[in-house]
Amino acid sequence: MGGAALRCSSQIIHEKGSAQVAIYKATSYQSDLVDIIKRGVNDFPQLQIKDKTVLLKPNLVEYFDSHKVNTNPAMVAAAADAFRSLGAREVIVAEGPGHRRDTEILLEQSGLDYVIKSSKLKFVDLNLDDTAKIKLPFNQTLLHQMYFPKTVLGADVVVSMPKLKTHHWVGVTLSLKNMFGTVPSVIYGWPKNVLHWHGIESSVVDINTALKPSFAIIDGIEGMEGNGPLAGDTVKSNVIIMGTNLTAVDATATRLMGLRPEKVTYLTMMAETGQPLSEKNIQQIGETLSSCRQSFKVLSKFSELKSSYSLFS
Amino acid sequence: MTDTTTNAKNYLIQSQNADGGWAYLPGRESSPEPTIYATLAIWSDEGKSKRAALRGLDWLAANCTSNGALRIPGHVEDHWTSLLYLIALIKLKQNPTMQATVREWALKFESAPVNETEDVDLNGKLIGWGWVKMTFGWVEPTSYALIALKLADRRDHPRVAEGTNLLLDRACKDGGWNYGNREVLGQHLTSYLPTTALAAMALQGETDRQSIIDKGLDYLTREIERNQSALNLALTILCFDVYGRETDKYKNLLNARQMPDGSWMGNAHLTAVAALSLDTTDQSKIKAGGMGNIFRV
Numbered sequence: 001m002g003g004a005a006l007r008c009s010s011q012i013i014h015e016k017g018s019a020q021v022a023i024y025k026a027t028s029y030q031s032d033l034v035d036i037i038k039r040g041v042n043d044f045p046q047l048q049i050k051d052k053t054v055l056l057k058p059n060l061v062e063y064f065d066s067h068k069v070n071t072n073p074a075m076v077a078a079a080a081d082a083f084r085s086l087g088a089r090e091v092i093v094a095e096g097p098g099h100r101r102d103t104e105i106l107l108e109q110s111g112l113d114y115v116i117k118s119s120k121l122k123f124v125d126l127n128l129d130d131t132a133k134i135k136l137p138f139n140q141t142l143l144h145q146m147y148f149p150k151t152v153l154g155a156d157v158v159v160s161m162p163k164l165k166t167h168h169w170v171g172v173t174l175s176l177k178n179m180f181g182t183v184p185s186v187i188y189g190w191p192k193n194v195l196h197w198h199g200i201e202s203s204v205v206d207i208n209t210a211l212k213p214s215f216a217i218i219d220g221i222e223g224m225e226g227n228g229p230l231a232g233d234t235v236k237s238n239v240i241i242m243g244t245n246l247t248a249v250d251a252t253a254t255r256l257m258g259l260r261p262e263k264v265t266y267l268t269m270m271a272e273t274g275q276p277l278s279e280k281n282i283q284q285i286g287e288t289l290s291s292c293r294q295s296f297k298v299l300s301k302f303s304e305l306k307s308s309y310s311l312f313s
Numbered sequence: 314m315t316d317t318t319t320n321a322k323n324y325l326i327q328s329q330n331a332d333g334g335w336a337y338l339p340g341r342e343s344s345p346e347p348t349i350y351a352t353l354a355i356w357s358d359e360g361k362s363k364r365a366a367l368r369g370l371d372w373l374a375a376n377c378t379s380n381g382a383l384r385i386p387g388h389v390e391d392h393w394t395s396l397l398y399l400i401a402l403i404k405l406k407q408n409p410t411m412q413a414t415v416r417e418w419a420l421k422f423e424s425a426p427v428n429e430t431e432d433v434d435l436n437g438k439l440i441g442w443g444w445v446k447m448t449f450g451w452v453e454p455t456s457y458a459l460i461a462l463k464l465a466d467r468r469d470h471p472r473v474a475e476g477t478n479l480l481l482d483r484a485c486k487d488g489g490w491n492y493g494n495r496e497v498l499g500q501h502l503t504s505y506l507p508t509t510a511l512a513a514m515a516l517q518g519e520t521d522r523q524s525i526i527d528k529g530l531d532y533l534t535r536e537i538e539r540n541q542s543a544l545n546l547a548l549t550i551l552c553f554d555v556y557g558r559e560t561d562k563y564k565n566l567l568n569a570r571q572m573p574d575g576s577w578m579g580n581a582h583l584t585a586v587a588a589l590s591l592d593t594t595d596q597s598k599i600k601a602g603g604m605g606n607i608f609r610v
Contacts, residue, residue: 064503099491099492099505100492100505101453101507101544102505102506102507102542102544102545104542104543104544104578104583105540105542105544105545108542109540125337125338128337128338128341128344128580128582129341130336130341130342131385147388168497168498185444186337186344186346187385187388187390187392187445188444188445189393189443189444189445189448189451189454190444190451190453190492191451191492193443193444193445193448193449193451194444194445194448196449197425197448197449227498227500231498231500299498
């Protein structure tokens, strides 16, 4: 039995609720990122950190000298320090790279290995973790259930830490799409083709409504435009975007990129599950969107994503 | 080198789970892939080593369905490691009846075709082996399948021919193979060491494709200079051994990455693959009747 389809054929999106999203300026990875992240977390007092297990899920997928693909390790180090100083019982860094089996080389090449060792953090390769079967509440993929790593399921606070990037199949890849890395490749393969086979957008919805990540920290100091998520060009966006509602965070990030979130299929599908998407339902704190907005290049097939800001700036 | 493999095998023996299987990492649940490789790695020694290996074999048999598919305990889906299981059963000369059953499962486990698009440059109609039933065919599972079926005397089966064509179709411009996409949206993708090594080994015996195999071996020769992880080194050693290329330098590098506890990265799968690459390519052991390279057909 399938879930009710969430794709919108009409212009009306049945979003619900409201959320707050924080935008902070950060001009480089040498900025005081710990302070920025702590201030961001403190903007959301409903996020309880003290004595909790916090799992940081960065984006670690490929390493190229020429392209800034992954969440910068400085962001991961800063987030770990921030959550530790806020009283977290344990901070774990976890990722399940989707293309390469060789996590060792990815950790070394990306510099994340250095951060993990110097910060004495625990790293879990989610591709090899023990798993448990979870029913998919909205079942958009028609898979009915999926196996997820027990390390993710057992964490009190799951923090999605993506990079601010365009995506050549779905338009943008932000905190929601970043959660693909929690799907264990020992079951689903390298790549996790079952997610593409059953629909990337549907998979985004199913994974996030099943796991309900607690917080998002988007590394937008350097993002990627054009042919993301691997082969695009670096864009200095100088922002960190944070919030407890990942749909709202991604909608804000999309607007900051000069793109229209209501044209990103998986964002509208998430809205249909009861999440805020439109600006009127998202309270912006920190920097204003207008002061940070840019005009990210997209592939021609995504030209309808471009907002009027992008088209006329 | 002897101490390295001895220490690795001792690590594997002491990290075996109570149920007879091995997990990837300490304290985790037993899983097919590390169990297969660990069983292979410690098989040839007698005493506690052989006892542990036999328990590993029993764990695998207990988690194999009557139609020849391995499953992760508690799961209902056939698992891709059934392809590795067939390799292990043949190399260990175990249970011909089970070999035949797993072989037939392998021949029935097909990937699904896709319609060709402008976005991805490959022949989507070629049927190989995927990670999950009825999804697309990829380099790594197809490579395991071809090695397994060649070992099972099915070299002439049409699926082997088509799987071979799939691998050839997916070769990247730089000479190697990645997970299975050579060009996406007009961009040539880079290869990876492990998948190149596996694809090259899967193409053993395809003498009319030697130039393509040689490009893969040349890719490995270049890339191993700058990407010397345990997995990269171990699979490069196994592949170079199959094709008669020099391996001593890479064995020394792999040796140097072993941890004091005898493991590589505290990971039983990596440790077993590393031990196999050092041990089963040792000519003196092969002459004494050892198993030999697990991926040599």
